[in-house]
Amino acid sequence: MKQKIFFLGLAALLIFSSCQKVITIDLNKTNPQLVVDGQITDQPGPYIVKLTETTDFFTPGAYPQIKGAIVTITDLQGITETLQNMDNGTYQTAKLSGTPGHTYVLNISYGGKSYTATSSMPMPVDIDSMTYGWDLSGRRPRLTLHGYFTDPQGINNYYRMHFLRNDSLMDSSNFLIYSDDKVDGKQAVINYRRGINIGDSITLQLMCIDKGVYDFYRTANDILGRSQITSAAPSNPLSNMSAGAVGCFTAYTIRQKKILLQ
Amino acid sequence: MKKTVILLILNFLAFYHGFAQNKVTLSGIVKEAKTGETLINAIIKVKELPGTGAVTNEYGFYSLSIAPGKYTLIISYVGFVSKNIEINLNTSQKLNIELSDDSRDLKEVVVTAEKANSNVSNTKMGTVHLDVREANKVPVIFGEKDIIKTMTLMPGVITLGEGNTGFYVRGGGADQNLILLDEATVYNPSHLLGFFSIFNSDAIKDVNLFKGSIPAEYGGRVSSVMDVRMNDGNDKKFGVNGGIGLIASRLTVEGPLGSENGSFIVSGRRTYADLFLKLSGNSQLASSSLYFYDLNAKANYKFGEKDRVYLSGYFGRDAFSSANLISTDWGNATGTLRWNHLFTDKLFLNSSFIASNYSYNNSRTFGANSYNINSGIRDYSLKEDFHYYINPENNLKFGLQSTYHTFVPATISGDLNALSGKINSIPNKYSWENAAYISDEFGVGSRWKMNLGLRFSSFSLLGNGHEVYTYDHNGVATDSANYASNTFIHTYYGLEPRVGITYLINDESSLKASYFYNQQYLHLLSNSTISTPNDLWVPSSNNVKPQQAQQYSIGYFRNLHDNDFEFSVETYYKNLYNQIDYRTGADLTFNPNVEQQLIYGTGKAYGAEFFLRKKTGKLTGWVSYTLSRTLRNFDDIYNGATFPARQDRIHTISVVGIYELNKKWSFSATFVYYTGNAVTFPSGKYEVNGILLDYYTERNGYRMPAYHRLDISATCITKKTDKFESNLNFSIFNVYAHENAYFIYFQKDPNNANNTQAVQVSLFKFVPSITYNFKF
Structure with a gap:
């Protein structure tokens, strides 16, 4: 018994007793910057562009909505449409129809400045299948979902994933993305186990995005939460917006599959 | 270019040879009495000739050329008992010297009050010399003695964050330090993501860190040289x-x-x-x-x-x-x-x-x-x-x-x-x-x-x-x-x-x-x-x-x-x-x-x-x-x-x-x-x-x-x-x-x-x- 206590004591000393607390820091005031969150997909519209502004870091509450902008989307292989201003910081299309293989240009004119972004809609990739099972490698078995899709060979593909639990989007602490930078033309498997239970119906949405959008999500993940820790010099993500605006305009395709965990 | 350097070397040799004619040379090794470990940077002074002396090199070797005569040598090393040796120097000769860190071990006599002022009189600047025996007395985390962590207690040397053996010297980057272990470059001096250094104090004799003027025999890093x-x-x-x-x-x-x-x-x-x-x-x-x-x-x-x-x-x-x-x-x-x-x-x-x-x-x-x-x-x-x-x-x-x-x-x-x-x-x-x-x-x-x-x-x-x-x-x-x-x-x-x-x-x-x-x-x-x-x-x-x-x-x-x-x-x-x-x-x-x-x-x-x-x-x-x-x-x-x-x-x-x-x-x-x-x-x-x-x-x-x-x-x-x-x-x-x-x-x-x-x-x-x- 004594020996056991001794070892427990040693172990306690060894395990880095890291401790966390919320602290107060003074951060500088910032100049508000346009934030773009816009998309066009291969599903029927309307498509929405949401405009807000950055705030100081500790400013509570909602972000200021940008209501007085002129927003257009041009299909380089088709029409240009001026989006309808919904007066709550969102702007939506009426005519445009997203088509894989087309390239779209977003133009925003606001406060005497103009901002643009270009995004190409890749060809869609289907989900081959979904399964689930118990991962036994941990202390207790964990329910794990597997989604399979086949990456097209010879071209660069970039993906983003969403998981919906009982048809509502599950929170995620970062952007779930995947690229074939290192693995090309193989069947890929996506494992997911956070917050799912027997009885849930889970939908996997697989989105195909272009490199510019992927780089935005990838570099955004580098500064999310604790990822800041090991980054020697965190910086703003690579945005596809011009003129200092932040955020991203993305043209993507979407395919989905649903499975009931029972 | 290389030719010029070699010519320069020959010049130096020829030039200085002329001065050394009527002198005799005392040379040898300075060691620790108990273990026989050679001592680096031990100081040999001549009592009768103030300002004249020698310092042992990386192998404990010294060489001292002076006019023939009767002299008292004072040999000292940090943490050791200094020793006086009387010598009648007529011809060039070898003299190996042993120092002890404990006065009780001394069978011979003479403990001198003479203390070294070499830090004042030499041309070294921005140099930190750590004797490992001394460094080992400094408290460290988990009781693991660590010369790099001790080094960061010296002026101009810092580490970023706890448990990081990456060190920064006078504003230079961590990769701008040349770390040598018996002359071999050590490319990654850390264990366990930086919580420990690779230097096992039991195997280390001596550490010199050059953060100012790096001597000409070292090169290849712009910030410092740590010679272990x-x-x-x-x-x-x-x-x-x-x-x-x-x-x-x-x-x-x-x-x-x-x-x-x-x-x-x-x-x-x-x-x-x-x-x-x-x-x-x-x-x-x-x-x-x-x-x-x-x-x-x-x-x-x-x-x-x-x-x-x-x-x-x-x-x-x-x-x-x-x-x-x-x-x-x-x-x-x-x-x-x-x-x-x-x-x-x-x-x-x-x-x-x-x-x-x-x-x-x-x-x-x-x-x-x-x-x-x-x-x-x-x-x-x-x-x-x-x-x-x-x-x-x-x-x-x-x-x-x-x-x-x-x-x-x-x-x-x-x-x-x-x-x-x-x-x-x-x-x-x-x-x-x-x-x-x-x-x-x-x-x-x-x-x-x-x-x-x-x-x-x-x-x-x-x-x-x-x-x-x-x-x-x-x-x-x-x-x-x-x-x-x-x-x-x-x-x-x-x-x-x-x-x-x-x-x-x-x-x-x-x-x-x-x-x-x-x-x-x-x-x-x-x-x-x-x-x-x-x-x-x-x-x-x-x-x-x-x-x-x-x-x-x-x-x-x-x-x-x-x-x-x-x-x-x-x-x-x-x-x-x-x-x-x-x-x-x-x-x-x-x-x-x-x-x-x-x-x-x-x-x-x-x-x-x-x-x-x-x-x-x-x-x-x-x-x-x-x-x-x-x-x-x-x-x-x-x-x-x-x-x-x-x-x-x-x-x-x-x-x-x-x-x-x-x-x-x-x-x-x-x-x-x-x-x-x-x-x-x-x-x-x-x-x-x-x-x-x-x-x-x-x-x-x-x-x-x-x-x-x-x-x-x-x-x-x-x-x-x-x-x-x-x-x-x-x-x-x-x-x-x-x-x-x-x-x-x-x-x-x-x-x-x-x-x-x-x-x-x-x-x-x-x-x-x-x-x-x-x-x-």
Whole structure:
């Protein structure tokens, strides 16, 4: 018994007793910057562009909505449409129809400045299948979902994933993305186990995005939460917006599959 | 160019020969009485000739040329009892001297009150000498003695964050320090992601850190040189010593080889932190392993009076594996074969053949498939170092060095390509680095001393049979060419002068000034704040220019109270060129074209260092204070705005005290206080798809909170006889449990999605440890 206590004591000393607390820091005031969150997909519209502004870091509450902008989307292989201003910081299309293989240009004119972004809609990739099972490698078995899709060979593909639990989007602490930078033309498997239970119906949405959008999500993940820790010099993500605006305009395709965990 | 250098050497030799005619030479080795370990930097003074003396070199050798006569020699070494020897010197002769650290061991007489003032009178500036015996008395976390951590208690040397052995000298980067273990370059000095250094104190004799004027015999890094020398082994008797600690144990075996003609030492250390993982209820953790070990071995043998051969090696490895699916291991291996030869009693030559290898392996198993990725760097070097003791006022050093580097970015074996279809091995890179140097330390009159050094270095990137690209400012390839193996792609060379001047105001005080310029041809690519094993060394190339540094320093040195106290103030100003950073979002892993991701800028650093040290008595220790700034400037970072480097820290104070209460008990304490180093925090925020993103407006525009900590340690000698010695060491790290910020991150308030918050993470609060050491 004594020996056991001794070892427990040693172990306690060894395990880095890291401790966390919320602290107060003074951060500088910032100049508000346009934030773009816009998309066009291969599903029927309307498509929405949401405009807000950055705030100081500790400013509570909602972000200021940008209501007085002129927003257009041009299909380089088709029409240009001026989006309808919904007066709550969102702007939506009426005519445009997203088509894989087309390239779209977003133009925003606001406060005497103009901002643009270009995004190409890749060809869609289907989900081959979904399964689930118990991962036994941990202390207790964990329910794990597997989604399979086949990456097209010879071209660069970039993906983003969403998981919906009982048809509502599950929170995620970062952007779930995947690229074939290192693995090309193989069947890929996506494992997911956070917050799912027997009885849930889970939908996997697989989105195909272009490199510019992927780089935005990838570099955004580098500064999310604790990822800041090991980054020697965190910086703003690579945005596809011009003129200092932040955020991203993305043209993507979407395919989905649903499975009931029972 | 090389011809000129050689001519210059010949000139020096011819010129000085004339002075030495009617003098005789006393030469030999200074050793520790008990173990026979040679003593580096021991001082030999001649009582009858004030200001005349010699200092032992890295092999304990000294040479002193004076007129024939009757003299009293005073031999001293920090922490040892000084010795007086009367000698009637008629002809040149050998005199080997033994010093003891314990007055009771002295069978001969004479303990002298004479104390060394060499720190005042020599031309060295910005040099820290650590005697490992002394360093071992300083308290450290988990009771693991660590020379790098002790070094960071010295002025001008800092570490970023707790448990990080990466160190920064006078504003330079962590990759700008040349770390040598018995002359072999150590490319990664850390274990366990930086929590421990690879230097096992039991195997280390002596450490010198050059942070100011780097002597001409060293080169290749722009910030500092840390020269670590291994123990030679006891040449008098066979001995074993070791220690059992909380997380690691050590064992050393040493002994003579053939009746005091040689000796050997083998020293090992292993951590067993992973044994505790087995106790874990988590089966994944329990099947994981995480440990490191070190093995140091050295042997030397004397062939006659003029030749001695040394063979030394280091092998260390960190290993981590998880549930037998992933395993990584990394570490350094070095080997040095040296031959000391005395041509005359004044001309000493050391020839070395050195091999150094840092490698990192990563293996994975996927079902039936498995693969291994290997990366690292390998060096083979040859060195010739001459030391010519012309007379006590004039010491000449010259030599040649040549190194062949092999860079291994990623070599893949196994099924990875079958698994990925895209990843291939990245071809090795090769380069050849050469240098010739000459330096001369001489007196001018009785008050002035000068040290002039000149180093000529060259670096050639060699072809590997693959395409070599040239990139423009934006990282876009503009040109490419194919170079066959071992053809020259690009060669850089440069002259690197060093100048040091000392003016002796009186026996107790001096003014010193120095200047140096040098170049660095190898660069470490890492965009992480912690020391990770896969950080990559890359050579200078057609795209990556050598880093360069210029440093000016002025200092005032004064000894007080009959040389009991050493005091110094040194100021420095440093310009840095071709500094390297990364483009935003750079992906450095597995990237065959990493050079595309690099951007280049300049830097400067300046500061003042105050140092007061008490060397003798029951209470010894030091107080150091550093005031410094270090800034960087890159066209591609925030439009060329000057920003503080991460290691920019304005105030740093350390206090170290060691108190020998009696024969049984000794105590030590360390206190550290510093203001926060520069860090990048967000100033604003925004949301995309409901995810909070930080909005940054500048690089390193904020400061971490100030850091302070007190550590204490007590050592109790439990047994001490001629045959057996043992002691127990108790220590407490961070006694008053101050929560020092390890890092700070920003997030949405988990309890209120409308708010955002800053969270501070602290690591070690009040860590006690105990170590048992023995020796027989």
